[in-house]
Amino acid sequence: AQSVTQLDSHVSVSEGTPVLLRCNYSSSYSPSLFWYVQHPNKGLQLLLKYTSAATLVKGINGFEAEFKKSETSFHLTKPSAHMSDAAEYFCVVSERNKLIFGAGTRLAVHP
Amino acid sequence: SQTIHQWPATLVQPVGSPLSLECTVEGTSNPNLYWYRQAAGRGLQLLFYSVGIGQISSEVPQNLSASRPQDRQFILSSKKLLLSDSGFYLCAWSVGRATNSNQPQHFGDGTRLSIL
Numbered sequence: 001a002q003s004v005t006q007l008d009s010h011v012s013v014s015e016g017t018p019v020l021l022r023c024n025y026s027s028s029y030s031p032s033l034f035w036y037v038q039h040p041n042k043g044l045q046l047l048l049k050y051t052s053a054a055t056l057v058k059g060i061n062g063f064e065a066e067f068k069k070s071e072t073s074f075h076l077t078k079p080s081a082h083m084s085d086a087a088e089y090f091c092v093v094s095e096r097n098k099l100i101f102g103a104g105t106r107l108a109v110h111p
Numbered sequence: 112s113q114t115i116h117q118w119p120a121t122l123v124q125p126v127g128s129p130l131s132l133e134c135t136v137e138g139t140s141n142p143n144l145y146w147y148r149q150a151a152g153r154g155l156q157l158l159f160y161s162v163g164i165g166q167i168s169s170e171v172p173q174n175l176s177a178s179r180p181q182d183r184q185f186i187l188s189s190k191k192l193l194l195s196d197s198g199f200y201l202c203a204w205s206v207g208r209a210t211n212s213n214q215p216q217h218f219g220d221g222t223r224l225s226i227l
Contacts, residue, residue, distance in 0.1 A: 032213045043117075043201055043218035044155075051213045090154065097143060097162075097205070099216055101154045 002027045002095045006102035014110050019063075019078040021105045023091030026072060032094040033074045035065055038104075039087045047089075050074060061085070081109045113138035117202050117219035125227050130175075130189040132222050134202030137183065141207035144185040145216060146177055149199040161185060162207065197226045 007022040025031060032051050036044040048059025055067045065076045074091060086109045091102040114137045124130060136142050143162050147155040157170045159177035167177050174193060178186045185202060203216040 034215050036218075041199075041221070041223065043220045044203075046215050046217065049213075049215050094213065094215075097214075098157060098160065099155075103154045 002031060002093045002100050004091050004093050004100055004102040006089075006091050006105050008105050009103065010106045010108065012108040012110065013081045015083055016080050019076070019081045019085065019107065021076040021089050021091075021107065023074045023076065023102060024072050025074060025091070025093050027093060033065075033067065034092040034094070034099070035059065035063070035074075035076050036090045036092060037087045038090065044090065047076070081107075083109050083111070085109055113204070113217065115202060115204055115217060115219040117200075117222055119222060120220065121223045121225075123225045123227060124192050126194055127191050130187070130192050130196070130224070132187040132200055132202075132224075134185040134187075134219060135183055136185075136204045139183070139204070139206070141182060142204040143207055144179060144183075145203040145205075146185065146187050147201040147203065149201060149221075151198070155201065159187070192226050194226050197224055199223055 003026045005024045030052050034049045035047040037047050038044045047063050048057045050057045050067045058064045063078050065074055067074050088104045088106050090104050093100045117134050145160045146158040149155050159169055161167050161179045164179055175189050200222045202219045205216045206214040
């Protein structure tokens with residue numbers, strides 16, 4: 001069975017500094033991986049997806065993620081944090097049309 | 112473009128009362144549909160999914176049920192709510208075909224359910 005581990009439950013950065021949200025997965029075959037963002041009392045919005053094409057995936061709002069098979073990682077990055085990036089982020093792996101969610105990382109952005 | 116609607120946005124219900132949450136999708140046909148629950152400070156738990164009208168798969172035993180009376184309508188119900196049913200309920204859809212695991216899911220804005 002596939003699983004996802006988000007290594008940090010909380011990350012705090014200053015506005016304008018880089019963001020790194022870490023995710024490791026376990027999968028017995030080539031996975032489909034996603035990052036979602038959730039703002040308070042809202043649904044989840046898809047940031048980006050990896051489906052065995054390019055290993056560096058660009059998403060919305062300046063986010064990108066790199067698939068590293070040797071490290072079984074799919075970390076999310078952004079060069080410069082904005083106040084509006086404060087939210088909860090979920091790393092997700094797809095298995096037979098079902099999504100397996102990580103526990104989430106809450107990103108705080110300080111002025 | 113495709114859109115997904117959930118209602119109500121918030122709901123406060125007494126213990127033992129019935130529940131009906133509705134979700135509809137527009138702009139696509141034969142979607143896969145999903146109900147999730149998100150407890151406070153926790154990740155998402157898949158409750159039900161459906162690959163077609165009248166086809167419901169349950170992921171966890173509970174006092175909730177789901178129905179899909181029309182292609183783009185998904186309903187979450189309960190005959191008697193428990194305190195433990197409180198949470199944030201999210202509906203989602205993805206492109207149909209049960210074997211296609213590469214498609215992302217698209218979520219509604221959720222229903223905040225509080226049981227008193």
